[in-house]
Amino acid sequence: MDKFIGIDIGGTNIKYGLLDEKGNILHKDKIKTSPEGSEIIRNIKRIVESYKEAHEISAVGISVPGVVEESGFLTTGGAIFDFYGIHLKDLLEKELGVHVTVENDANSAALAEKWLGAGRDYRNYFTAVVGTGIGGAIIINNDVYRGAHATAGEFGFMINAPILNGDTRLASVSLTSSVQSGLVQRYLDETGQETNQQNLDGESVFKLAESGDVQAKAVIDAFYDHLAIGIYNVLVSLDPEVVLIGGGISANQSFIKELNRRVQGLQTGHRDMKNMTLAEILPCHFLNDAGIVGASYKAMKECRERTLVKGGQES
Structure with a gap:
């Protein structure tokens, strides 16, 4: 069964979890959010590498505050000022070596409800x-x-x-x-x-x-x-x-x-x-876990869409 990592970057804490394709949270934890964007990136890399040691990771979903373009470019980053005007998706894919999705935190919460919640x-x-x-x-x-x-x-x-x-x-x-x-x-x-x-x-x-x-x-x-x-x-x-x-x-x-x-x-x-x-x-059904669930759902959806496109091209 495919595994996905959901990471919810908040102003106070970074919440993260390992989920399967049915939405079961297999593990979750949190760490303090650093005011430095570079340190946030390093912490995300540590989280992903830690999960990779025991699991095959299909994709990583990121939930962030601010205005997020569909491409994964952050016009703004909420209280994380180092994230203003950066292409977070591209940056993280280079660092992590896996497919990454980036979504606004409120959108992530709504997607969590669409997948397994009140929506x-x-x-x-x-x-x-x-x-x-x-x-x-x-x-x-x-x-x-x-x-x-x-x-x-x-x-x-x-x-x-x-x-x-x-x-x-x-x-x-x-x-x-x-x-x-x-x-x-x-x-x-x-x-x-x-x-x-x-x-x-x-x-x-x-x-x-x-x-x-x-x-x-x-x-x-x-x-x-x-x-x-x-x-x-x-x-x-x-x-x-x-x-x-x-x-x-x-x-x-x-x-x-x-x-x-x-x-x-x-x-x-x-x-x-x-x-x-x-x-x-x-x-809403989800409270504190909304960000990691919604981010994982977006990552899972994109993985499936990419597989379908690739399969169609090969056939």
Whole structure:
């Protein structure tokens, strides 16, 4: 059975795993992400060489932040500034000696759902990853839709709040609707607490609201409204079969239920939309493993496509 390596490069950790062609994770681990691009490349080489000692590796799939061209060229690299403007696929293939695929992290998460997760029964859907920031991916006819400049699905850049002092970024979905900025930082700002407050996360803000904290309740209310507006705009623009929400917060069923209720409320408030059907919002199946599973799936797909092309040429 063919073996594939999935590597998910994040701002904090590099998660990696060995998968078979059925999607079984045979081994997985993680290491800290170096701020140096050259060190990241060296660590990837160590990971792959370690797996090669005991396994025949068919291909390596890489999941990265930033704008990724279909060719594997990185226009941007998220928080990894050394990855801006490099052809990561070509570079890694020379270093590793195996076929390599490179994909945006949100797209990788969406592909994981397509392969073995909540997107298996859908041809057209939208995935939003709600975490420290906001990522998004569009699947059309079972494949990633990239757009003209490989930036389709960048949900976090959408504007869903009034623009103050010309600062478009502060009015974007990533700042109003992410767990870090839309919940934690906003709560700290509203209460006048220090921005480096220890142990405060999104779950903490929800618990404060449950205990009766009025400001926490107001922050959560605004968070839901902003996120619902962003998703509503996607629903009426793309008309997907379903919207899948990823990130740790998606494991909270009450969060998914309330988000659906808010979006339905927006539809109810629009008299011309009463007979229209909007897609349901569901949680993603994969959480922390989404990147390595999706990257492996892309690598596996490309391997099979290359084999078919080669077989056709030989015949």
